[in-house]
Amino acid sequence: xxxRVADPIIRLRGVTKTYGEGxxxxxxxxxxxLDITGGDFVAVMGPSGSGKSTTMNILxxxxxxxxxxxxxKDVHIETLDRDQRALVxxxxxxxxxxxxxxxxxxxxxxNVELPLLYRGxxxxxxHDMGMAALEKVGLDKWWDHTPAELxxxxxxxxxxxxxxxxxxxxxxxDEPTGNLDSERSVEIMKLLTQLNQExxxxxxxxxxEPDMAAFANTIVHFKDGLxxxxxxxxxxxxxx
Amino acid sequence: MLxxxxxxxxRSILRHKLRSFLTTLGIIIGVAAVVxxxxxxxxxxxxxxxxxxxxxxxxxxxxxxxxxxxxxxxPRPPDFEESDVEAVREQVAGVTAVAPQAQSTATAIHExxxxxxxxxxxxSAFFTVQPWPLTAGRTFSPAEEAAGKAVCIIGATVxxxxxRNRQAVGERFRIGGVSCDVIGTLSRRGQAGFGGDQDDTVIxxxxxxxxxxxGNRDIRLMLVGVDETYDxxxxxxxxxxxxxxxxxxxxxxxxxxxIFDTAQISATLTGSTTLLTRIVAAVAGISLIVGGIGIMNIxxxxxxxxxxxxxxxxxxxxxxxxxxMQFLVEAxxxxxxxxxxxxxxxxxxxxxxxxxxxxxxxxxxxxxIVAFAISAVIGVVFGFFPARRAASLNPIDALRHE
Numbered sequence: 292x293x294x295r296v297a298d299p300i301i302r303l304r305g306v307t308k309t310y311g312e313g314x315x316x317x318x319x320x321x322x323x324x325l326d327i328t329g330g331d332f333v334a335v336m337g338p339s340g341s342g343k344s345t346t347m348n349i350l351x352x353x354x355x356x357x358x359x360x361x362x363x364k365d366v367h368i369e370t371l372d373r374d375q376r377a378l379v380x381x382x383x384x385x386x387x388x389x390x391x392x393x394x395x396x397x398x399x400x401x402n403v404e405l406p407l408l409y410r411g412x413x414x415x416x417x418h419d420m421g422m423a424a425l426e427k428v429g430l431d432k433w434w435d436h437t438p439a440e441l442x443x444x445x446x447x448x449x450x451x452x453x454x455x456x457x458x459x460x461x462x463x464x465d466e467p468t469g470n471l472d473s474e475r476s477v478e479i480m481k482l483l484t485q486l487n488q489e490x491x492x493x494x495x496x497x498x499x500e501p502d503m504a505a506f507a508n509t510i511v512h513f514k515d516g517l518x519x520x521x522x523x524x525x526x527x528x529x530x531x
Numbered sequence: 532m533l534x535x536x537x538x539x540x541x542r543s544i545l546r547h548k549l550r551s552f553l554t555t556l557g558i559i560i561g562v563a564a565v566v567x568x569x570x571x572x573x574x575x576x577x578x579x580x581x582x583x584x585x586x587x588x589x590x591x592x593x594x595x596x597x598x599x600x601x602x603x604x605x606p607r608p609p610d611f612e613e614s615d616v617e618a619v620r621e622q623v624a625g626v627t628a629v630a631p632q633a634q635s636t637a638t639a640i641h642e643x644x645x646x647x648x649x650x651x652x653x654x655s656a657f658f659t660v661q662p663w664p665l666t667a668g669r670t671f672s673p674a675e676e677a678a679g680k681a682v683c684i685i686g687a688t689v690x691x692x693x694x695r696n697r698q699a700v701g702e703r704f705r706i707g708g709v710s711c712d713v714i715g716t717l718s719r720r721g722q723a724g725f726g727g728d729q730d731d732t733v734i735x736x737x738x739x740x741x742x743x744x745x746g747n748r749d750i751r752l753m754l755v756g757v758d759e760t761y762d763x764x765x766x767x768x769x770x771x772x773x774x775x776x777x778x779x780x781x782x783x784x785x786x787x788x789x790i791f792d793t794a795q796i797s798a799t800l801t802g803s804t805t806l807l808t809r810i811v812a813a814v815a816g817i818s819l820i821v822g823g824i825g826i827m828n829i830x831x832x833x834x835x836x837x838x839x840x841x842x843x844x845x846x847x848x849x850x851x852x853x854x855x856m857q858f859l860v861e862a863x864x865x866x867x868x869x870x871x872x873x874x875x876x877x878x879x880x881x882x883x884x885x886x887x888x889x890x891x892x893x894x895x896x897x898x899x900i901v902a903f904a905i906s907a908v909i910g911v912v913f914g915f916f917p918a919r920r921a922a923s924l925n926p927i928d929a930l931r932h933e
Contacts, residue, residue: 373851374852377848381848381849386847405844405847409848410848
């Protein structure tokens with residue numbers, strides 16, 4: 292059991308989530324327990340309605356559990372208010388969405404700089420950090436292109452650059468390859484793997500494609516609002 | 532944080548130039564309407580005051596008869612006599628000068644040009660009571676006045692029609708069978724406030740007019756100059772008492788003369804143009820409010836259209852107050868931009884319209900500041916509702932928004 296005793300960066304205990312009230316109430320999570328170790332690459336899988344998206348929303352501090360505990364870096368997130376959670380997102384989390392969600396008519400660099408603006412970084416710092424992030428995803432030469440001028444794969448790489456520009460602890464990716472063909476998907480997964488291994492960033496990714504989940508080290512399977520099973524140590528167990 | 536939201540707001544405005552322009556259009560038109568209307572109203576008031584001032588301020592016009600009309604039946608009230616003029620000048624306190632007037636019309640002829648005009652017989656006191664500068668020549672000498680010599684001071688319209696604007700002093704022309712020497716020419720005064728061309732006149736000594744044109748010694752009008760330090764109403768009252776006594780009007784009977792106070796008319800007319808200015812300003816003000824509602828509508832649509840953008844910002848870590856500030860600052864910047872453009876548009880409109888309306892051009896700093904301030908307030912008031920709506924969005928729903 293005690294193969295890895297490192298403190299988990301994320302700890303869910305008895306987390307439930309109920310939408311609606313009374314007769315129409317729907318319980319999306321029925322008591323989820325989950326530990327995620329810092330630096331892990333976790334794929335979350337499960338059929339739709341299994342509670343994986345709800346869990347990701349809670350882990351992303353976008354939503355709060357109805358009941359239960361959510362510890363992130365030893366902080367009880369479930370006790371925080373809306374603005375405090377926004378500050379947690381700003382400081383520790385990065386998001387990548389299925390639909391890229393870049394601001395239109397806005398250059399790649401300005402999109403990447405956006406989180407730095409909210410952090411109050413000055414212009415020079417924003418530019419330097421933004422360019423560095425674009426370089427990591429291999430798009431530094433495309434910095435002045437707007438989303439409309441970029442391919443889907445490039446847009447998702449810009450979105451990843453935006454997510455990592457603040458050097459977050461956790462990168463949450465919601466079906467990051469859902470809108471891409473298989474070749475681009477593999478590119479994106481290689482990029483995420485590289486970021487995970489080189490920068491030690493914890494990656495949480497929702498996917499329903501086993502091919503993509505295969506890039507992860509840990510796979511969490513959801514079913515009917517509960518964690519069904521966890522496969523870990525998927526990556527060649529060189530660290531064992 | 533304010534610098535950040537300002538940067539965000541400016542970027543967003545610049546990214547959507549057409550939308551931004553359409554948003555501000557209502558404010559542009561509203562501010563332009565308020566500023567132009569108020570300025571033109573004030574210019575009209577100024578023009579009216581100027582025209583009345585040309586009649587002379589602090590002047591009482593005294594005429595026989597009641598009011599403007601002659602009234603119903605009964606005998607025509609007698610005109611004034613020379614002794615009345617003397618008495619008013621000597622006995623009423625606060626009177627600086629009295630100019631009697633006798634009027635006639637005749638055709639003036641000079642070198643084949645002829646022009647039908649009004650002859651005003653008066654004394655040199657006429658030029659003391661009201662300032663009317665000469666462009667050339669002089670006014671009557673006491674000797675000319677006493678003798679009733681046929682000397683003329685001509686108005687600008689007469690000079691134009693009879694002498695083709697050439698130098699007229701020293702020339703001689705015929706008027707109603709009388710040969711008359713031009714001793715002075717008058718500066719142009721323009722239209723009187725009540726229509727009629729004040730420059731279409733020939734001024735002669737009153738004795739000459741009475742002897743050669745009217746054929747009697749009656750005086751149809753007295754222009755009474757009032758010392759500025761005296762209360763005009765007080766002077767009017769003692770003037771009225773004196774005339775009642777001299778014209779043997781019994782106590783209780785109505786006056787058979789009237790006193791017309793130019794200062795009072797000026798105040799009345801100024802009051803009505805000021806009132807009109809306020810009314811058009813109020814109407815224009817309503818258009819400004821409608822402009823504000825326009826901003827609100829487009830901002831609300833914009834919030835809906837940008838729901839996903841707001842979701843991204845929230846997910847990235849923007850707190851609600853930052854999103855609120857961004858949209859509020861956008862609304863304020865837009866309405867201030869609209870305000871500036873409205874002010875510019877108003878100046879253009881004023882420059883075009885004032886010559887057409889024949890009112891003086893003017894720049895009223897106060898209304899410009901007020902209209903600009905109102906546009907800022909509108910930005911805050913009408914920007915707040917959409918901004919609050921943007922800030923209250925749930926990031927998860929906002930991100931899913933199609």
